[in-house]
Amino acid sequence: MNLLLGLRRHRSGPMLGAGLLVLSLLLSACGSAPAPASPSAAPAPTPAPAGPTSFRIAIGVDLDSTDPAGQTTTTVSNLLDYAVETLVKLDKDGNLKPGLADTWQVAGDGLSITFKLHSGVKFQDGTAMDANAVKFSFDRLLNPDVKSPQRSTFNSIKSVDAVDPATVRLNLKEPAPYLLAGLTATTSAVISPASVTAGGNTMTNYTTPVGTGPYSFKEYVKGSKVTLEKFKDYWGAKPYYDSVVFSIVPEAGTRETLLQAGQVDMIILPNTPDIPALQKNPAVKVLLASSNRTIFVALNTRDAALQDPRVRQALNYAVNKEDIIKNVLFGAAEPMQGPMAPSLFGYCQTNAYPYDPDKAKSLLQQAGATNLSLKFMSPTGRYVQDFQAAQAIAGYLDKVGVKAQVSTSDWPSYVGAITAPPDKNATQMHVLGWAPSFLDAQQAMVQFQTDNNPPKGLATSFYSNAQVDSTLAQAAKEVNPDKRKQLYCDAEKQVWSDAPWIFLWVQSFPIVYSAKVTGVSFLPNEKFDAIYAKPQ
């Protein structure tokens, strides 16, 4: 049958013509993919709405836990900050400011901290916030049955006393000078004791958080969106919008289109290459928030090829960080000038490792390390342009004679590989990012403590320096802030010159919002601060 019809003459013209037409349509659609710079047909300005107002934000991750105590992700904590509050808060520069506590006092021996609570504060379920509620929240946080991966910050707390309805005292096992900074973490937020047994919540399964914040948790559609409603009896300054809606949109490109289409008012983490165009776009504003996340290449100091500090220093000199930041990260980072982000307490600026390939080559020669060949691992999509930056870095290393073999894998395999115990650990160089859960050097320097080497912890460069260890141990208990700072500074300088890492950059946290909105700010721990946003 096919043969029969196959004998007929084909008229190929129409087919080719149709083909060309379709292909050209496709190509023209691709070619004219709009650069966000061109203000596309903006939706007609909507008249001031008579009904309830809503601020819409698009984020990229779904909620893993709605329990403040169970937080592991900054973005989810950020969302919960609309509903729950902590005793102490952060300001834009990383300094502590009053939260639910008006004032606090650290005892002379450092073994207790006493907080005076703000009066007249209500929870969203109508009950009063008092010392008992605070005690309850902390007791719950320390309860081993409650899932709290970031509990370790608070392990120094021995007990909590509700001295009187407006006074709470934390009793510590040992002096913990970093604890006040730690109390800014959403993990330690105060929740309503009554809520733990109401609205479908249980002690260990806390699905609808009830706190003291300006918005209350209204609705959560898994994988789709979270709706928060204004809390009329909020004790602080009232925000403008009646509700806040978080849309969960995993694709950066899609988030951008949502903003451009006017479907949301603010997004975080756009496609990095679009940042320059977005900055030029008059319809949106770009905020490159400084953060506390350092990105570096951890070097396995136990590996024969990397044992000599001169080799590691050479690697630092070999990489042109500024260039990579400009061309690969599109300006969304600041070069590291110390082993941690500047916003941390105890940060101390050391000399930079400027781009100097000649110095790198000579150091390598001195160390007798010519023809190095190293395995270089990087995650994909975990950090801003991580994979791309790794390739760029490998390119620079190649220019000084170091062959770096770049590879990637999925995140869990990656973590498994880099935290393998010393006898099984085959890593040589790997990209990693570290964002301390609170802004204190103690959290950053754990990366250089011997007792934090895998498999116990995540100091994946296996760095071990007894002097540094003892300095850090001292600093962890030093109550005097100036002395503490000095101790950390000493440790940092030592680490910097030992170069267990290729110190790369401090990642910025890009926030993009509609130009029709104002009052969007940030906190230096990768959080946006849009509670007091309002229309222009």
Added chain:
Amino acid sequence: MRRYIAQRMAAALVTLIGVSLLIFMLVRLLPGDPARVIAGLLADEREVERIRVQMGLNRPLPQQYALFFTHFIRGDLGTSARTGQPVLKELLARMPYSLELAAVSTLLAVVVGVAAGVLAATRRNTPLDYLISLGTLIGISMPVYWLGLLLIILFAVKLHWLPAAGADQPASLILPALTLAAFSVALITRMTRASLFDVLGQDYIRTARAKGVAQRVVVYRHGLRNAMVPIVTVIGLQLGGLVGGAVLTETVFGWPGLGQLLVNSIFSRDFPMVQGLVLTAAGMIILINLGVDLFYAYVDPRIHFS
């Protein structure tokens, strides 16, 4: 016939058990420590260990499987290691979205596909046939991600006709359904065209035509009905592939379906979730295939379990 049904159902059960065993092993072979991944980088060893115990990972493997399977039979799919919520609850929360998307795109694909296939088969070697053929070829060759983003740019950003992402409005379904349907339409059109064309060439069709039966009756009553078997096969295969295959579409459009949940669960080593999802997906596929098999038996009584 009854024997056939019983045999097919037994086969389906065996397959399901096989899948459960396979996914159980496969997911535990994946490198990386699930407890560490779920706890996050900032958690200390104590908390990681706690999560490990909670997930039951410290028990011997056979015991883990036994627990998993016995719970599964009772309808308990376990608890998500990541969120601490019951897997079943998470599944049911997202299932309507996946079903909606699958149903609408399949419906679209079947209606358009069969119609286009009929058109092409009855007008073989005309320009229309060539256009349709070209269209189907494009459909089965197009990277989904590309198509999805192109549609968003065109209809949401440039024209402002449709929402770009999310699942809020009824109109949000259109673009994702179109994207997902593209491949299916193409496949179904091709199958309909080929199958119908085969059938139309048969002798009994010629006989009907010779007897003067109207073209439309010939095509639809005699032709299409007999061509349905392979068409239904393809539809069944398509529906099955939709759960996992919808991942990219769901990602691009922020559609809260099961496909995305699956990939996220693999990448966060949420064993209970992966197991629950794959079993559910496999279960649906097996069920659909069972339906197709039974349909065969109904349509052609000569078919028997061989």
Added chain:
Amino acid sequence: MHMLTRASTSAETPGGDESWAAATWRRFRRRRPAVAGLALIALFLVMALAAPLLSHYSPVDQDLSQALRSPSVHHLFGTDNLGRDLATRLLYGARLSLLMGVLAVAIGLAVGLPLGAISGYYGGVVDLLVQRLTDILLSFPVLLLALALVATLGVGLQNAIIAVGISTIPVFIRIVRGSVLVIREQTYVEAARSIGNSDWRIIWRHVLSNALAPIIVQASLSIGSTILVAAGLGFLGLGVQPPTPEWGAMLGEGKQYIFAAANLVTFPGLAIFLAVLAFNLLGDGLQDALDPRLRNL
């Protein structure tokens, strides 16, 4: 009339004036789309093999100062984020995509054919087992299967090929088994068996050679779909590792540039699309050309 036509084209008969292969080729030639597909594949082959001759650029050396250039006289398709010439990377990428497609299908054939043949011919418990195995493999979403395999075996070209290859096995088992089931009952097989031919010989000579047509067609179509799946793996960063260029990986890395530099998405996507299209055209053409009803058994 249909019968007459068939009988009169003695060219189709094996041993007739024209060999079966030549007849197939003649039928194939007549279908423009099929020839177009073949031509396209030939084009890709040339691109893959002659890449170093066609472009003086290196596919891997980076030059940040040339990053993200638009298409121009110097760079036909522009440059990528590390300053590498996109057209060159596409040329070299053809090697990998074709290799992965062909090898993956080869694995599918190598495992699927014997299993399908044995399963169909012997029936019984063996058949049951193979059937269930096939059902299980088919019930797994393909991407998940490939993902799990790659995550278990590790990333890289070799394991990506294995992973994708395994996912093609069920299809070939099914096809061969189906053909075998039909052929098994034919009289000439009974005859062969009765005169003492060993089972293997029967399977090989009669069974497989008659299943050849659908196998060839499916192989071609499968190459197309494995190129897509392999590109999907590359898209997720789980396939070939950089700096080796691979179309899927290029698409995956390029997707964040979709607004800033659309060429990074358009051209790799187009390459994947055209390659898959080509194999599908070929498969279609082969299907028509190899139409079994036109051959005497």
